[in-house]
Amino acid sequence: MARAVPAVERAFDVLELFLDTHELSAPEITAQLGLPRTTVHELVGTLSERGYLMPAGRGSNKFRLGVRGFQLGSAYAERLDLAREGQLVAEEIAERCQETVHVGVREGTEVLYVAKVDSSHPVRMVSAVGRRLPAHCTAVGKALLAALPSAEVDELYGKGRLKAMTEHSITTRKALRAELDRIAEDGVAREYCESNEAVACVAAPVRDHTGQVVAAISIAVPILRWNEETEAALSDLIRDGAATLSERLGHAERD
Known part of the structure; x- marks a missing residue:
């Protein structure tokens, strides 16, 4: 230097x-x-x-x-590129945990994945950049929804039951609201077999220079490698990763 x-x-x-x-x-x-x-x-x-x-x-x-x-x-x-910056941070996180890392943005009630790094393990989550999933069924999506006002979430989901991807998926607005409140307080969203019966995830929101949540980053792990210790360690790691990506997007933490 x-x-x-x-x-x-x-x-x-x-x-x-x-x-x-x-x-x-x-x-x-x-x-x-x-x-x-x-x-x-x-x-x-x-x-x-x-x-x-x-x-x-x-x-x-x-x-x-x-x-x-x-x-x-x-x-x-003007020169920032969320996908590019997200890919770089995702690579750093994946190198530390050897698991699959995603960066996603919300479009309505869906999550669009804009960056991804695969796990180095032979047994891993199969996904792709550009894939869309229901936001309420994913850790990334719930991290994004938790940043919205309650009225906006209600407007997005109306009065009917929410679409289920597995038997573990959230299907009611009441349950979703309780989950989003918990995420907003804790700062980490968690998913256990809600979009895929064999996968658990943790995710955290990413903010830009204005302080707005613009994306979320997650770590996905096959449930055969999932336990309380792994969840705690990856929750800390994804918090750090989200903070790093937020900083790269111009967000400055305030005490």
Whole structure:
């Protein structure tokens, strides 16, 4: 790795303070970073000249992020490809667990799989990119549905019974609502033989730079390799994977 440039690091330190605070004065930046006052004034002056910072208002001694940062962020967002980024993260997860990993998006009441990495085991889930499944029968789909307002879920599914793919599938709105509430609280969706009698899955939602859930990522395991210990370990792994993919899509976690 190339040697870090201290002046550049300090400039980024200044900019990153504004991730959590809208406005800061030079003395506040000095106090938070512990840098010499003259250094902070030079950094703030340079960043302002380049459009990365701007005065918070007429007569104010505080600064806020300038338009240049927005332009860079917009350029980054325009070049993002969910399928490509999802494939890369799916490969990382599959390498760690040796199981099948999917990335899916919701289209109405269905899930469309946009990325996939196969398990290295001879016994594994058979699926394909481009395949569609009922959202309420899959871990990916339930992770996506859990991000919706209750009224929108009700509108999607109407009043009739939900289509079952196996005897384990959820078939009522009441049961689905209870499951989605649990997922929203826990952050991980789980499926046990609901879309395939021989497969169990865990999934977690993926967010973009706006904070919206735009996809979900899952790990699918044949039930012959499924137990409580495996479920717990893969739940932690899929949380990490979803966070990594979200970060690659521009999402910034807030404490």
